[in-house]
Amino acid sequence: MGAAIERAAVVGAGVIGSAWAARFALHGVDVKVLDPNPDTERILGEVFDNARAAWGALDLPSVPEGAVEIVETYDEACNDAQWVQESAPENVEMKRSILQQIDDACDHDAVIASSTSGIKPSDLQKGMSHPWRLLVGHPFNPVYLLPLVEVCGGEPTGKDIIERAMEVYASVSMKPLHVRVEIDAFIADRLLEAVWRESLWLVNDGVATTEEIDDAIRYGFGLRWAQMGLFETYRVAGGEGGMGHFVRQFGPTLSWPWTKLMDVPELTDELIDTIEQQSEAQSGAHSIRELERIRDQNLVGILRALEANDWGAGETLAKQRDSLSSN
Amino acid sequence: MGAAIERAAVVGAGVIGSAWAARFALHGVDVKVLDPNPDTERILGEVFDNARAAWGALDLPSVPEGAVEIVETYDEACNDAQWVQESAPENVEMKRSILQQIDDACDHDAVIASSTSGIKPSDLQKGMSHPWRLLVGHPFNPVYLLPLVEVCGGEPTGKDIIERAMEVYASVSMKPLHVRVEIDAFIADRLLEAVWRESLWLVNDGVATTEEIDDAIRYGFGLRWAQMGLFETYRVAGGEGGMGHFVRQFGPTLSWPWTKLMDVPELTDELIDTIEQQSEAQSGAHSIRELERIRDQNLVGILRALEANDWGAGETLAKQRDSLSSN
Numbered sequence: 001m002g003a004a005i006e007r008a009a010v011v012g013a014g015v016i017g018s019a020w021a022a023r024f025a026l027h028g029v030d031v032k033v034l035d036p037n038p039d040t041e042r043i044l045g046e047v048f049d050n051a052r053a054a055w056g057a058l059d060l061p062s063v064p065e066g067a068v069e070i071v072e073t074y075d076e077a078c079n080d081a082q083w084v085q086e087s088a089p090e091n092v093e094m095k096r097s098i099l100q101q102i103d104d105a106c107d108h109d110a111v112i113a114s115s116t117s118g119i120k121p122s123d124l125q126k127g128m129s130h131p132w133r134l135l136v137g138h139p140f141n142p143v144y145l146l147p148l149v150e151v152c153g154g155e156p157t158g159k160d161i162i163e164r165a166m167e168v169y170a171s172v173s174m175k176p177l178h179v180r181v182e183i184d185a186f187i188a189d190r191l192l193e194a195v196w197r198e199s200l201w202l203v204n205d206g207v208a209t210t211e212e213i214d215d216a217i218r219y220g221f222g223l224r225w226a227q228m229g230l231f232e233t234y235r236v237a238g239g240e241g242g243m244g245h246f247v248r249q250f251g252p253t254l255s256w257p258w259t260k261l262m263d264v265p266e267l268t269d270e271l272i273d274t275i276e277q278q279s280e281a282q283s284g285a286h287s288i289r290e291l292e293r294i295r296d297q298n299l300v301g302i303l304r305a306l307e308a309n310d311w312g313a314g315e316t317l318a319k320q321r322d323s324l325s326s327n
Numbered sequence: 328m329g330a331a332i333e334r335a336a337v338v339g340a341g342v343i344g345s346a347w348a349a350r351f352a353l354h355g356v357d358v359k360v361l362d363p364n365p366d367t368e369r370i371l372g373e374v375f376d377n378a379r380a381a382w383g384a385l386d387l388p389s390v391p392e393g394a395v396e397i398v399e400t401y402d403e404a405c406n407d408a409q410w411v412q413e414s415a416p417e418n419v420e421m422k423r424s425i426l427q428q429i430d431d432a433c434d435h436d437a438v439i440a441s442s443t444s445g446i447k448p449s450d451l452q453k454g455m456s457h458p459w460r461l462l463v464g465h466p467f468n469p470v471y472l473l474p475l476v477e478v479c480g481g482e483p484t485g486k487d488i489i490e491r492a493m494e495v496y497a498s499v500s501m502k503p504l505h506v507r508v509e510i511d512a513f514i515a516d517r518l519l520e521a522v523w524r525e526s527l528w529l530v531n532d533g534v535a536t537t538e539e540i541d542d543a544i545r546y547g548f549g550l551r552w553a554q555m556g557l558f559e560t561y562r563v564a565g566g567e568g569g570m571g572h573f574v575r576q577f578g579p580t581l582s583w584p585w586t587k588l589m590d591v592p593e594l595t596d597e598l599i600d601t602i603e604q605q606s607e608a609q610s611g612a613h614s615i616r617e618l619e620r621i622r623d624q625n626l627v628g629i630l631r632a633l634e635a636n637d638w639g640a641g642e643t644l645a646k647q648r649d650s651l652s653s654n
Contacts (some may be wrong), residue, residue, distance in 0.1 A: 212504060247599050302633075307627055
């Protein structure tokens with residue numbers, strides 16, 4: 001077993017890119033990192049500390065870490081990489097320019113993946129010399145702990161490239177989900193966007209604070225979603241009547257005037273200030289570093305609990321354990 | 328410590344009502360149960376089996392269970408109850424009629440709570456003789472395991488009644504969340520509704536199956552939401568820039584044409600069949616009973632993991648342990 005690649009490049013090394021580097025390196029893959037930010041070394045170091053701590057808390061077998069090198073040019077980053085993961089800011093023009101430079105610097109066999117959470121791969125492929133080798137591999141923060149990665153090809157993406165992506169991501173212990181139809185925001189972020197909009201209305205209209213909304217999630221349906229998601233939960237709720245019964249029963253409420261989602265709340269300075277102040281009142285007692293540690297400890301605990309039940313993300317973790325120990 | 332009430336009535340004993348009965352009885356509260364369904368005894372028995380199994384798996388101290396009695400009339404159910412929890416089907420007319428009969432049968436001091444997930448308390452209070460003692464106490468399935476209960480009063484609801492509800496629910500180890508502004512669907516179901524609509528579109532348009540949508544949730548952001556919810560997660564993602572920075576960055580994408588939520592998908596027989604078939608392919612290998620057990624085992628594991636970190640729903644569990652052992 002072990003990783004399906006030996007050498008990767010990470011282009012863009014903020015929170016997401018650095019965590020990709022950690023996931024690759026902790027699976028024994030050598031990683032070259034390219035980012036113009038002078039703080040790159042510090043950010044990488046902090047994210048690697050978190051990732052190694054999570055690894056330890058998960059009691060995962062440790063394999064010799066891949067070598068990590070911060071480089072200065074696209075050539076140094078990409079010339080011998082088998083896999084390039086781009087994680088630049090969400091700006092189409094910027095990403096296109098970066099992807100073209102990656103494309104030009106890469107070996108013919110290399111595959112290029114973009115971490116974009118919302119831009120269609122077809123929109124990124126415009127202007128690339130070899131668009132067939134570009135796909136989206138959209139991960140979830142913290143990338144060294146959460147298994148999901150959405151894999152989506154554009155019009156020109158080769159079928160073999162998608163297959164290769166599924167194999168490479170699985171080999172670094174992820175759960176690749178092939179998004180078969182190319183849509184903006186893929187699947188998960190469509191759902192997140194819906195909740196985000198509705199939540200902004202609730203704050204905007206003074207119905208609930210950020211803390212009350214978070215509590216409504218994490219003491220209730222958030223606990224269900226960590227293990228079953230939406231439809232399977234409702235299937236169980238529907239009881240012996242099954243899913244069709246549940247949907248028919250739930251159905252009529254869909255036309256009730258519950259939602260204000262038809263409209264987008266204007267992000268005025270006032271609304272942003274309100275959110276900022278409420279978030280500060282809610283979480284300000286902890287620094288971001290502390291919150292990261294708390295989050296990671298919770299995720300580790302949840303993943304181990306699911307592993308003990310051989311279920312969902314816990315199954316992915318069990319595979320990771322096997323894969324790393326047979327390395 | 329212990330429960331703040333000694334005698335409760337549960338009116339409507341499907342999956343939700345039966346689980347209320349279990350939560351009350353396992354905290355030592357006597358419960359009278361009223362439901363015209365001839366299967367009530369069987370359903371109650373199955374839910375109590377699940378609840379006792381969860382209690383055991385959580386290693387909670389067991390206190391002498393309250394006496395549970397299925398009765399035939401509103402008078403028998405309500406005449407000495409201090410708390411009545413109504414969990415009838417989501418139909419305004421039916422609920423109004425039931426609540427009026429409860430109101431007439433209850434002692435002056437009794438409080439009446441409706442489990443409705445979407446109807447405003449003010450709409451339920453119409454026609455009641457003592458509307459001031461009615462509030463909504465909206466729980467989440469499985470009620471014997473998930474701590475959240477949304478507490479919402481209507482126009483006439485007494486302030487002391489809300490305070491009493493917060494006290495009573497906390498005393499049976501729940502996390503009562505006061506919904507201060509009366510809106511349809513309260514807080515959690517507004518968010519669930521948003522995700523449900525978007526998910527229906529994804530299935531309707533053939534973008535993703537029910538299983539793919541569930542996987543997009545439970546291998547990714549579902550794991551985050553079990554412990555932090557939406558805003559605190561984004562606060563961490565925003566890094567040192569903080570929440571305001573994050574919102575400003577996220578902001579522009581809000582106006583992207585990602586969502587189809589402006590419109591409601593028509594629940595045609597064809598769409599319902601599709602959902603039913605996909606759900607069968609996804610989960611049909613397990614019976615509903617098995618899925619309930621799997622769900623409960625996962626929830627137990629997640630709750631214990633969060634308890635070990637003294638966080639979120641795990642804190643509620645720790646309090647439950649204390650409260651039951653000092654009983």
